[in-house]
Amino acid sequence: KNEVEQSPQNLTAQEGEFITINCSYSVGISALHWLQQHPGGGIVSLFMLSSGKKKHGRLIATINIQEKHSSLHITASHPRDSAVYICAVFPFNTDKLIFGTGTRLQVFP
Amino acid sequence: EADIYQTPRYLVIGTGKKITLECSQTMGHDKMYWYQQDPGMELHLIHYSYGVNSTEKGDLSSESTVSRIRTEHFPLTLESARPSHTSQYLCASSELDLYSGANVLTFGAGSRLTVL
Numbered sequence: 001k002n003e004v005e006q007s008p009q010n011l012t013a014q015e016g017e018f019i020t021i022n023c024s025y026s027v028g029i030s031a032l033h034w035l036q037q038h039p040g041g042g043i044v045s046l047f048m049l050s051s052g053k054k055k056h057g058r059l060i061a062t063i064n065i066q067e068k069h070s071s072l073h074i075t076a077s078h079p080r081d082s083a084v085y086i087c088a089v090f091p092f093n094t095d096k097l098i099f100g101t102g103t104r105l106q107v108f109p
Numbered sequence: 110e111a112d113i114y115q116t117p118r119y120l121v122i123g124t125g126k127k128i129t130l131e132c133s134q135t136m137g138h139d140k141m142y143w144y145q146q147d148p149g150m151e152l153h154l155i156h157y158s159y160g161v162n163s164t165e166k167g168d169l170s171s172e173s174t175v176s177r178i179r180t181e182h183f184p185l186t187l188e189s190a191r192p193s194h195t196s197q198y199l200c201a202s203s204e205l206d207l208y209s210g211a212n213v214l215t216f217g218a219g220s221r222l223t224v225l
Contacts, residue, residue, distance in 0.1 A: 031211030
């Protein structure tokens, strides 16, 4: 079993839909990152979370430390949101990231 | 604006050539990482460094080598490139944010290597 699980693995949506991607992890962490990678592109860190909730524009990320769970929400989705979204955690006592398997999102006009 | 720079972005070379992929960051981060990623696949850690003169092998065995002579610079070298080295190489850096207690993380744009 992976230490970081993401769901769903693949997601398709119509433009304007509300999207949720989930991440569960089994280790104690100092931080969780939501990353975005467009096809053939580099990786952008969208959020760094150690508690609570953060919002950037149409993106919202939440984390529940007790339940070891995080969600990434996209409101009013747009085709340019089509990308792979990766959940990654920094476990306690290590500086090496553990990555989830990613969620491939396609938003159609 | 990127604070971590990778060059070249794209490189096509012949088998047997020596190549160096450059990675530089302007944030003063102590920790730096190299990841290898095949198209549509997961990221695999191949090298990391906790600071100057500190380098370690990652989880995925790689024939590449790295050096860390300066905090801001973490180049990756392949002495003799082969087609099996064709991949995307991503550099990252991190640092503990003392205010939040969490690790800040920044990725470079990646270097896409094709060995013919």
